Amino acid sequence: EAAVTQSPRNKVAVTGGKVTLSCNQTNNHNNMYWYRQDTGHGLRLIHYSYGAGSTEKGDIPDGYKASRPSQENFSLILELATPSQTSVYFCASGDGLGANTGQLYFGEGSKLTVL
Amino acid sequence: GEKVEQHESTLSVREGDSAVINCTYTDTASSYFPWYKQEAGKSLHFVIDIRSNVDRKQSQRLTVLLDKKAKRFSLHITATQPEDSAIYFCAASNGGYKVVFGSGTRLLVSP
Numbered sequence: 151e152a153a154v155t156q157s158p159r160n161k162v163a164v165t166g167g168k169v170t171l172s173c174n175q176t177n178n179h180n181n182m183y184w185y186r187q188d189t190g191h192g193l194r195l196i197h198y199s200y201g202a203g204s205t206e207k208g209d210i211p212d213g214y215k216a217s218r219p220s221q222e223n224f225s226l227i228l229e230l231a232t233p234s235q236t237s238v239y240f241c242a243s244g245d246g247l248g249a250n251t252g253q254l255y256f257g258e259g260s261k262l263t264v265l
Numbered sequence: 266g267e268k269v270e271q272h273e274s275t276l277s278v279r280e281g282d283s284a285v286i287n288c289t290y291t292d293t294a295s296s297y298f299p300w301y302k303q304e305a306g307k308s309l310h311f312v313i314d315i316r317s318n319v320d321r322k323q324s325q326r327l328t329v330l331l332d333k334k335a336k337r338f339s340l341h342i343t344a345t346q347p348e349d350s351a352i353y354f355c356a357a358s359n360g361g362y363k364v365v366f367g368s369g370t371r372l373l374v375s376p
Contacts (some may be wrong), residue, residue, distance in 0.1 A: 181362050192271070192354060192368035200362045208363065209266065240308065244364070251297045251358035256308045
């Protein structure tokens, strides 16, 4: 069974503070993703990675950084959190190989509230 | 970039009826179209997918249809059950790493 673990599961931050959301996968998948889920917008892609050391911008990267130090770990960093970043964040790993997009396996989500 | 539009935000059906959720996409290079299900308060999990080399795929009560000319794909659920109630997301990928999701359709199956 694919396993993607996110931490923290719930976080309350202050405006201007730094927030790091962490994701760990034990699937040995090359591809990892960060999405945010907001009512009316569905899932929007923030950053993704196709291997250790790589990070790529998704559709809404502004205000976010990403880090992929290893195959297993992919972090999302909010250097200066703003209330508009209040959302539920999902990490996923993907079993695609090269240009063949595969199934995504999602973590349980991280609920972030920025006051 | 790719945009995926999910046309029904909410769909209500009676148990035993069929449900159809429709999506359209913009990128003609998209070749992979998965569907994910999110039950209340939970994460998303994969339910079915289709690739552009076929126009129909069935898995038990689920069928996905793909119309490449119209850039449209749809999820058909037959003999709906209460446990089918969830938010369903369609997505598209052009064969690269990026997977773009629609805004979700909330399916309510009432007894």
